[in-house]
Amino acid sequence: MTDKQILDYVKNHPAGKVKLAITDIDGIMRGKYISTEKFMGIVEGNLGFCDVVFGWDAGDVAYDNNSYTGWHSGYPDAKAILDLGTFRKIPWENDLPFFLGEFITDDNSALEICPRQLLKKVIAEADGAGYTPYFSQEFEWFNFAETPQSLADKNFAKLTPLTPGMFGYSILRSTYRNDFFTALYDGMKKLDVPLEGLHTETGPGVYEAAIAYSGVLRAADNAVIFKTGTKEIAYHNGIIATFMAKFNENLPGCSGHVHQSLWDKKSSKNLFYDAKDDSKMSEMMRSYIAGQLHCLPFILPMIAPTINSYKRLVEGAWAPTTLTWAVDNRTVALRALPGSSKATRLETRVVGSDSNPYLAMAACLAAGLYGIKKGMKLKQPATKGNGYRDLSNGSLPRNLWDATQAMKESKVAKELFGETFVTHFTQTREWEWKQFAKVVTDWELKRYLEII
Numbered sequence: 001m002t003d004k005q006i007l008d009y010v011k012n013h014p015a016g017k018v019k020l021a022i023t024d025i026d027g028i029m030r031g032k033y034i035s036t037e038k039f040m041g042i043v044e045g046n047l048g049f050c051d052v053v054f055g056w057d058a059g060d061v062a063y064d065n066n067s068y069t070g071w072h073s074g075y076p077d078a079k080a081i082l083d084l085g086t087f088r089k090i091p092w093e094n095d096l097p098f099f100l101g102e103f104i105t106d107d108n109s110a111l112e113i114c115p116r117q118l119l120k121k122v123i124a125e126a127d128g129a130g131y132t133p134y135f136s137q138e139f140e141w142f143n144f145a146e147t148p149q150s151l152a153d154k155n156f157a158k159l160t161p162l163t164p165g166m167f168g169y170s171i172l173r174s175t176y177r178n179d180f181f182t183a184l185y186d187g188m189k190k191l192d193v194p195l196e197g198l199h200t201e202t203g204p205g206v207y208e209a210a211i212a213y214s215g216v217l218r219a220a221d222n223a224v225i226f227k228t229g230t231k232e233i234a235y236h237n238g239i240i241a242t243f244m245a246k247f248n249e250n251l252p253g254c255s256g257h258v259h260q261s262l263w264d265k266k267s268s269k270n271l272f273y274d275a276k277d278d279s280k281m282s283e284m285m286r287s288y289i290a291g292q293l294h295c296l297p298f299i300l301p302m303i304a305p306t307i308n309s310y311k312r313l314v315e316g317a318w319a320p321t322t323l324t325w326a327v328d329n330r331t332v333a334l335r336a337l338p339g340s341s342k343a344t345r346l347e348t349r350v351v352g353s354d355s356n357p358y359l360a361m362a363a364c365l366a367a368g369l370y371g372i373k374k375g376m377k378l379k380q381p382a383t384k385g386n387g388y389r390d391l392s393n394g395s396l397p398r399n400l401w402d403a404t405q406a407m408k409e410s411k412v413a414k415e416l417f418g419e420t421f422v423t424h425f426t427q428t429r430e431w432e433w434k435q436f437a438k439v440v441t442d443w444e445l446k447r448y449l450e451i452i
Contacts (some may be wrong), residue, residue, distance in 0.1 A: 023100075024115075143207060143239050143242075165204060204251070213259065260346050281344070291374070296396065323396065401433045408422065
């Protein structure tokens, strides 16, 4: 649709309102409804949006270590702009018009700590080098026959999974509660978030969806909308959907693998593909992989952002723990998928379903471009067999604190994303760690209360 067609649709929609959202540092959509009249008044300008969305955590608790905003600044409105190119119709709200936005500064430049703006900054670097990045993200998530109230009443324990048992790729299980399964597939299509596939994964009530690839900004928008849209569709079906990385220590975690490739802007050729190479991998793809292997220890919080993320990154749980790569090997951090000129791509398997898609894709793309820009050679051999046992290039940081400190002190991270973003982001991750560190957990009570 053209901008005029979009605006005509908004003006003529009987609801007389528009739904809009931005994404905070944790990847959570924060938004509101506004009247059609207000929308038409800001569409060519900007709107005020309280900057507390970058001054509090996922539980709406205000940071006490944040330099961007806080009690010291009074939490004023920040300037945000809407992107007409993100227009969608929400099928479960009578095709209500919906838009995504991003933050700008008082002088109308990009706000450096805004996740969508950060991704656009990295995209601009790729564009300047003559590359068009194509990305997609796939998600695994648990579904429970619960409501927000029942979660609270049960204190988030002894939840009822949508289906029992371990049954990946199950035709049988996808028939049970097919109303939800169908609503997901059809709803996402109507929302213009096309899925390449949807199936059950191993684990009680676990689904996996692969979103069709697109330009990287569109891919991140699709991923953000998919996560919130799935939760909304689940609500309508009496279900709670969670994208936390590790729901249960005895069950597999939930991934958010990012697939990526670079294409030539002029010739529209896949720059990762080389027909003359035995493995069909170009030197550019090898440099891209080398860049990610080099940068991963310094950007890990952007793709594993929570305390819970690191419970997923454990040996033998279908998530990587080592700085490894290989061709079509699901035990390594970077899984190269060479083949045809259309399909050759890299899958970064470290990324969890709890990631902020804008930050995860920015991290993957920036690290890969770093390898190309620096002319890095992929000297590390591909892992043969079990990647968990290949320690030749080291391991990933084991918890959020260690990963955050590595990023905080990293010259590489600051080169890739700027000091302003790195400072703000690592402050938020340090806050997350400190909130967890002071809590007395069930594990501690069971282990120490009687015996010690």
